Amino acid sequence: MTAKWLPPEQYIETVARATSAACLYFTDTRGRPVQLRARRATEIWQWPGGNMDPGETPWECAVRECLEETGIIFEGPRTLLGSQFIRPRGTSWPANHIVFIFDGGTLTDEQIDGIVLDPDEHTEMRVETVEEWEKAMTPVGFARLKGIDEARRTGKVAYFER
Template structure:
């Protein structure tokens, strides 16, 4: 900007717009990532999560979306594993910023109790990282691997995506 002062409402109008999502990275007790197959795109595997509703924080969003998409009411404390930035891509015309939280390790009983919303997801899968590597796109695997590493090391990561998976 030129250094000219603008009233807040005018300045805000010049800034890029973004949507925000929150999601939970969950594994089984052996640290095998759990993902959900997207109903609208069967090649896409996702973590429980979605876009924030008005008045919600990313953490509240992640918990709500997990409950809506899986039926699970997780009671873990917020622990950020990654921030994910996406520029406008394809038909999505705004930036997108995601907060990926640690949803913990689920017991076999919890995994078996998952009830999917068929409008959102068609399948739950629990697989070791080396199997996920074969089953998802390289870009999706890079994100999965980085988030799994963040959980192992305790150091949150920053991810940028510049193309569609």
């Protein structure tokens, strides 16, 4: 069977739609994950990041969102730790959502103390061990945290579906 060629404006109607986001995963000098408490979100504990703007790459998004949400100007290497695919959630989010999770590296105590949260987005910043985070997070959110922490330690990129 020969495939029928469609003009781009018609072809785009036949493929899955998706929004995308990117974030940076940081730890302190003892290897403890640094997370921000979101004002409004499904998972209240999260990493600096957010939805991509039109024309923006995942990396550009992660760096921009980190600056906006923490005041940190990140200039480290572009290391992907993992990605997450989230199916549409009915009328609350009618498209697929794809998240890129980059390694933000290690923050010193001084850098952590210098974090300035955007009060419209986050109310608190906390540093805990992976085990301590389990008590504060949803099972899905904690599984992602644990997987990303392992990806950083092993160098093997993680992939999550929800």
